[in-house]
Amino acid sequence: MSIQIENVTLPNGLKVFLKEIHTSPIISHWVWYRVGSRYETAGKTGISHWVEHMQFKGTPTFPAGVLDRAISRDGGLWNAFTHLDWTTFFETMPAAKIDLSLQLESDRMVNSLFDATEVESERTVIISEREGNENNPLFKLEESMQMAAFAHHPYRNEVIGNLADLKSITRDDLYQHYRTYYNPSNAIVAIAGDFKIDEMARKIEAYYAPLQAVSVPDMVDLREPALHKEERIEVSGPGETTYLELTWRSPAAGEEDFFGLSVLDSLLTGPSSLNMFGGGGISNKTSRLYRALVEKELAISINGSVQATIDPYLYGIIITVRPDSTPDKVLNVLDGEINKLMETRVPEEEIQRAVKQARALFAYGSENITNQAFWMGYSEMFAHYAWFENYVKSLQAVTPDQLMSIAKKYLAPQHRVIGIYHPEVAA
């Protein structure tokens, strides 16, 4: 498997990453834009996600309905995602068919039509998507917790946006957002698979080099420190199950502390996989909170999540409370485990265990060409590709003293938001 990555920047600012992998006759092509909910303003939440949807609604060359069918006809796999810091579009194609993908992505980078009728049709589709999210009993709790965790930063808003904004955003708002952020100087192309670098570089030049760069407005520094006082939100709703969620401010992915927090998360809740493709993770039954809560019959399950972001975001733990237990009992034990991390040095072998788990997860992810292409662009969104290449080494460098210090700095109770979902008992 080739590990060489070719990296070039075109005169229009487009950064291109290319990696030859000849294990299978396929190529995965990703285009990343530095735009997501982080770039949204009040009244326009959800606009980045909506623009992503509109990217499937036609250009003069690929009218609505033609684009996705063209990719499917060639046997391609395609999708798009909007997140806090980025929006990405990808196609994984049989190698001989990659030109279609290059043509399509370079075309819709600058030529999407944003037809008014399509905008209105997609408005209801996106509201439907939000309604599907709302069916999850925790969605509204988490939405409230996110808003409580940030006073001003756009990270406080859901990527899907709030309903009022989804009803009021206009076609011109969408088009303006698109023109502001979709251009080669604000994008990265990452391609991995069965090609020769020279040949692919010529294709990239042909499709993308003619596109004009547009400067993107500077972002005001909106980074927010951690909360000074614990926030607590309690909601109730149908069902029989009680949930307890906690979030704390987490370090940005580019900060050294990020790796220490990732190790802490591994110890507390089991390792998190950052792979988008690569199928599942590792169980967490020997994690500290599983042993303290599930084995002790206070909880049914526990899960933690760390996200790699440009600005400090949130580290979260969610616990399904046993019917014969209470959130406060669970919280009491959880606080005990966090205090242990603050007061007692973690044995070196536990850190090495977290390292091995990360190494295994990356090995699983690298089976998949689509996932390898994903990593080239993804890590550039908040850091550099070297971040991914050095991830396991960065975990390995974490020391027991650093873990204690990170636990004290980030996981103190005054820095957190607690959310509790109480089931209403049916009459």
Added chain:
Amino acid sequence: MTAPLMTNPSIPGAHDIHRLELPNGITLLVRSNFNSSSVSISGILGAGSQLDPKQKLGLAHFTSLALMRGTGNADFQSIFERLESAGASLGFGASVHNTSVAGRSLAEDLPMLIDTMADCLLNPVFPEEYFERLKSQLLTGLAIRAQDTAEMSSLTFDKLLFPDHPYGVPEDGYPETIMCINRQDLVDFHAHHYSPRNMVMVVVGAVKPQDAFALFAERLSTWNNQHPQKIEKFPAADLPPKTRREDVYLAEKSQTDIVMGSLGPRRSAPEYLAALVGNNILGQFGMMGRIGDAVREKAGLAYYASTSINSWIECGSWEVSAGVNPVNTEKAIRLIIDELERFRNETVLPTELEDSQANFIGRLPLSLESNSGVANAILNLERFNLGLDYLQQYPELIRSVTAVQILDAAQKYLHPQRLVIATAGPSLDKGKTA
């Protein structure tokens, strides 16, 4: 005279899948992939929920989850300490026909993974403490399921389509059936029904076939189970005489999930591939095919509206699923029925057929990117007796599907006046409660 099949070296086939049958009935299949540093295992044995007593539905599933709660050689924490320290994963589950196992690890840890799997399979002790804990977890899972509109619409659909039939009940049971299960039931289920007869194990990854065979043979070749296994014949599954519908009301939901459809072909049916290609046209191709085009793209009613074919040993189902705002439920159902009528009354267009065939053929390598993807594909080859070269033949098989065959399959299975429709969501009538 037809041209001989040209072997595609990147697609699994008889040229690189190694097969061995152990004397006790276990079939082993191995495909090496030294481009990765990991291995995946995937397997089945014939101990599924079809063997559950009616009042103890969920027993096969419960037993499969309890296998890893402790063995004669290792307790729960030791089992998971060994796995999680290596970054390995292993899990058991159950469906109607089978108990299944899946796992993966770095290549260097494959002996440990197989050791652990074999120990859990052969020597579980079902500790009482873990039995009770697992029961509580399962009951909470069922309580969560009862509030999930997608799950409840799917469950209700199965119940309506397959009344008094093993395919019509959930493998994880109901609260009242789980409550009836005691620890001895798990012991007995394992003792009577877990057997190497008809067991299949697949390994894909950075391992030589002979090494994988040796690892399995060492741990599993002496396993035997003399209990005769009596599998009840499945009742016949028929189309309903007229449309059956049930609406499940769940309070405080924003979206209604719809599952509607009919019977579908079993995996071995001659019309299976025609139905598969037809289904792609109907509700998958591009942005969810004709159904997606009608319900999402043109009417803007749904974020998702698509179709699926589920083909099992005995028969199958052909389903349309959509998530809509509750006020649009009837409109969405009518649009879907209109599309089913069209699909049933007119042959698909030549361009539609060619597009879908190209889609199936083109995406074959994509579905075989990962070790676990390949392992599951090989498991299906064995499970449905398709032959080791099926994937090599697949492009030609797909190309041979005709529009007339698709129409025949549509007319056989999809009768718009004899559908099953299930919805789950909030009631628009304030008087109706969950």
